[in-house]
Amino acid sequence: MAATPEEALQDAIDASGSLKLKKFRDTIHLPLHQVEVGPALPPIYLSDADVPEYRSDGWEETNPEWVGSTNKLLAHDVIIRDENKVAFLIKAARYYADGKLMQTYDAIFTVVNRGGEWRLVSRNPFNVRKA
Secondary structure (H helix, E strand, O other): OEOOHHHHHHHHHHHOOOOOOOOHHHHEEEEEEEOOOOOOOOOEEOOHHHOOOOOOOOHHHHOHHHOOOEEEEEEEEEEEEOOOEEEEEEEEEEEOOOOOEEEEEEEEEEEEEEOOEEEEEEEEEEEEEEO
16 A cells, blocks of 8 residues: 555554554565564465455454553654565564553564555564553
8 A cells, every 4th residue: 555665664563553553464475574572463465365454353352451552753863775675674663552662672574565456564672661
């Protein structure tokens, strides 16, 4: 859905909260690889049938403290770029539904261009720091 790598990065951030700003399904290209730090999700999604419509689907059971949470991109740098792939080193924060800081983290998000649409293919968070 995104026309640029930067839009795809923001879409990935918007899709990772509870506000349903973007459908998770609409922000990724399969296969999607992820190293997970929050609710237990598969390390790789191979089939559309395995991808939840929204990333927050099921959080009531897997991570109830994340229900209502939002994610905000604080900063990003390009670490790899060519005409079809961009890897971003990001700094982001997750907030509770009441707006209090839950955690900050760094991550490498990789987006690719397939058929003119930039979408997420890899998420690798690290340096997760609880507030």
